[in-house]
Amino acid sequence: MHPYLITDLVVPASSKIVFIILDGLGGIQMQPGGGTELQVAHKPNLDQLAADSSCGLLEPVSPGITPGSGPAHFALFGYDPIQYNIGRGILEATGIDFPLTEKDVVARVNFATVDKEGKVVDRRAGRISTETNARICRKLQDSLRLPENLEIILAPVKEHRAVLILRGEGLQGEIQDTDPEREGVAPLEPKALIPAAEKTASLVKEIVRQSRQILAEESKANMILLRGFAKHTQYPSFKERYGLQALAIAVYPMYRGISRLVGMRVLSNVHSHEEEFKALEENFADYDFFFLHIKETDSRGEDGDFNGKVAVIEEVDRFIPRVRALHPDVLVVTGDHATPAKLRSHSWHPVPVLLHSPWALVDEVKKFDEINCLRGALGKLSSLNLMPLVLAHARRLTKFGA
């Protein structure tokens, strides 16, 4: 079933669905003969939950493909990550609650340091403070001189990161990154990747040229590097597609941003795992679908900190009884992608998933990890197919055909 046909089968129901997403959950063995992060972690509650559930492994995009956070979450939410390839700029903008319009082309900005010859010497401008960032954004926005029908917005995010928004008629997002992604070389030209983007590309070129002049006196942030250009488009919402009133509970802005793109309501006042699970409890009566995001499994994986990632899994394990006590109709625990500590990065490896529901086929899996889940009832499943399966277990899909 094509995921977009699912909408035709959606029926009203009062069931509750909870997604606990541990970012970068999947792992591999750190050394031959060792265990994965999930195998090593002491997690009695997750193991008991797995024993009471259908288990399996999620393939985020397709075999061998390492997804970024955007595509990985879109797939979990049942939105084709290839059709809806979100730009980095859009992600950043939604993460700071910036209200985008359909006239906007958006890019992620890195403030950087260049030398006299224009070569990048620090792609993060020594991680300038967020205050300096805000001052520089104001300075740029006040000083840039561009055609009257073009509105330019520079919105600070954090440290060296900001968002550039070009707002106007007929803009196109198919523009090459100027960020060379390494140091010792000059920024790249913002070339148009399709003929229709030529006009926008020449505007970006002018913005880059003026920015260098405006920032010339800055000691660290004397240049902007742009990447992930994209035109903002409206996505169908969770309500439209699935009939679900959805709430996102996430500490990190980017994940709030992704959730907002698919029409979830987003809590902005949570700052810890304890606050996240408390928010789930407090809001449980008011929504149909809950996306609770745990960032640190991914962060520790990216640090190469195997034991740190194990500790995050163990900490989340202790919250599981509180989630079960809410008796959601469907409870899913999984990750958006793998971030093996051994690789220190996102990876292509499939991610363990468990689906708990009174309507789930309970398999023989008693431990929640990459190896045991291979024998699970869900088998290996494209992330894109998770939502239809979840809606079915929530009794929210009617029969297809007579």
Added chain:
Amino acid sequence: MHPYLITDLVVPASSKIVFIILDGLGGIQMQPGGGTELQVAHKPNLDQLAADSSCGLLEPVSPGITPGSGPAHFALFGYDPIQYNIGRGILEATGIDFPLTEKDVVARVNFATVDKEGKVVDRRAGRISTETNARICRKLQDSLRLPENLEIILAPVKEHRAVLILRGEGLQGEIQDTDPEREGVAPLEPKALIPAAEKTASLVKEIVRQSRQILAEESKANMILLRGFAKHTQYPSFKERYGLQALAIAVYPMYRGISRLVGMRVLSNVHSHEEEFKALEENFADYDFFFLHIKETDSRGEDGDFNGKVAVIEEVDRFIPRVRALHPDVLVVTGDHATPAKLRSHSWHPVPVLLHSPWALVDEVKKFDEINCLRGALGKLSSLNLMPLVLAHARRLTKFGA
């Protein structure tokens, strides 16, 4: 991920990839309660390698489909075997190093014996000698009288097998085989399968008519049977698609031919397994990707020689330590398809595969065979998805999306 999008994610790397392909490797039990060829073989090195690897089963095309050698290898190389359905004639031509052009329509020729009524009595003309074959090809090429703007080439291959090349403007390959694939009946008409191929079909009809006259005096090879018509097209190369300098090491011409179609360099001076593995060692520094092909697993399978196929597996097993000693970044052992001795032919059964790499998730599989690999981390995988997975493990793919 559509396999053709993979190219966009390819990044440079110095990693080495080795494919050891045992043709027709997969099997089934010869009798109830018995083992498959792989289960019966004593193969300590392959079993140890499996224990250190991700294992699974490859589905060459799709469930129930028995592939020929062309589609099976194209799928292993990551080229859609349905989009790129190589004609048998093209395969034969590339196997004898015949330089094809984009004006060529090619068919495989069987010299055959027909009786006075024109019915086929021997589809292989008593397996005439290769010398007789060459003489007859010359005779045909000298005697055929066709329109001036059409060039006809008859290239001998071996015994009763040859290649027919029609070279000219506007030719089309959609022509029905004339080989009836059984004896006691007359050859079929070379019908056009699409209207645009009518002109080519009438030329082929004329070639068949004249050939019967020219060969009338031959005692055995008094007729030609044609099959696998196809127009030659250029395929994207391994270098273009994956950034890989690839080397093919194969004793049999057809496999060298397939490799050449995707731009691999091909060694022509190897005549035994020992020479193949020696060539791998000697060329290891100079390429990124190595395709080493073992033919005899398939040949013994086609002979119905279960023990013979077991013996080939055991022989290859003894070379595995030499391959491991090279420390390739990714080592794959699998087959292009199954050729169960019980069936005496190619089959549709999935084929065991192992993928060894420092970045592989090591599963619980300790024996390399059809049953144990069912529990492997790779699960059941379309052959077409193998290359993206291999490139990922070779750290040659960047992240998809932000």
